[in-house]
């Protein structure tokens with residue numbers, strides 16, 4: 001029986017709204033409008049990943065969303081992702097979001113595709129983690145599901161990990177699905193035992209989310225963008241939030257059974 005854990009929060013990543021917006025000089029679709037509609041529908045947070053090349057989320061988006069959340073949605077979370085050795089820290093210092101998620105991406109990375117490595121990354125991450133925490137910003141490290149890495153993550157002062165879930169998503173519906181779920185459950189358990197909170201994200205969708213929520217212990221937050229926005233193009237933002245919340249609730253129910 002998995003110990004009782006709070007309901008897994010849905011943080012909607014709005015990167016892809018900005019990607020479409022940037023293809024014209026008209027300001028639509030609006031990033032802040034998308035966030036407002038998702039929050040009004042019940043999303044517990046908003047995530048952005050302002051990449052150095054500005055392909056989607058740009059500095060003005062980061063500040064507009066910070067103002068929206070602080071003024072209209074003070075109880076919801078703001079999660080800013082990025083590489084703290086690149087452009088992330090300027091945003092953390094300026095807006096002090098609820099959470100900073102450190103991701104080891106290169107400047108021209110197609111998309112995020114791996115987590116940090118310990119002990120190699122510990123020395124350069126520790127002072128950046130300390131700075132965020134001194135600013136009152138929770139720190140989550142983007143990690144592959146490797147149980148043996150979790151003590152080292154805690155040792156650099158991080159509050160949480162974010163499990164990189166593309167390998168699970170790729171295995172969904174294949175004979176390797178169960179093996180991957182067991183791998184992520186073990187990594188999450190090791191994180192919990194190290195005193196870390198557990199987040200997850202990358203390529204989660206309506207098909208694979210409930211099984212992940214059901215199986216991975218202590219899952220506090222999922223951040224979902226690409227598949228969410230694909231669904232929102234068909235359903236609308238509010239219905240997409242409800243659909244993903246239902247997947248989370250289905251997973252929680254299966255976790256208790």
Ligand SMILES: CC(=O)[C@@H](O)[C@H](O)COP(=O)(O)O
Pocket residue numbers: 013015016048049051081103110111112142201202223225
């Ligand atoms: C860290 C991660 O897995 C995603 O949050 C990332 O933000 C995806 O970035 P793109 O939207 O640029 O693919």
Ligand SMILES: NCC(=O)COP(=O)(O)O
Pocket residue numbers: 013047081162200201202203204223224225226227228
């Ligand atoms: N941290 C994961 C995230 O914010 C969104 O990833 P994806 O759902 O766009 O793959």
